[in-house]
Amino acid sequence: MEEQAMSYAGFWKRFVAYVIDSILLVTIQFVILAPMLAVVGLGMFAHGLSDEFDPSVALIFAIVSAYLGIIFLSIFLQWLYFSLMESSSRGATIGKMVMGIRVTDMQGNRISFGRATGRYFGKILSSLVLMIGYIMAGFTERKQALHDLLANTLVINQRM
Secondary structure (H helix, E strand, C coil): CCHHHCCECCHHHHHHHHHHHHHHHHHHHHHHHHHHHHHHHHHHHHHHCCCCCCCCHHHHHHHHHHHHHHHHHHHHHHHHHHHHHHCCCCCCCHHHHHHCEEEEECCCCCCCHHHHHHHHHHHHHHHHHHHHHHHHHHCCCCCCCHHHHHHCEEEEECCC
16 A cells, blocks of 8 residues: 555544454453452351451452453453554454544555454553653654554555
């Protein structure tokens, strides 16, 4: 795809796509993580039924472990979702498909899983300091956010 023929996706289109993806991911994570939270909650409840509730080291360890497990599982699921979908033949997550946009390399070609992974983890940097890395998409020439600049990717409008 020639660069002149590319139509770059704007900030608000990308934002709405991200909101759609976030709603989908939160729903999936809830279905997966709710049983884990229920087990931890029941364990805490059963432990709290004793006459003298004295949080033991084992209980604290269980709570911290469950919390960290949930965080890591959440990050893992998000990474797989964004990296697999954006490196697929469609080049887009479900939110991006709904909004008619996709992620490409600088020439408009499909990106690799490795590049999609780098782009995903680059979003951590985009999130730092009041989300300025994301806001950059509204002001750069090719409407690239910080993570797009780091991964040499573009988000473009699909041809209709």
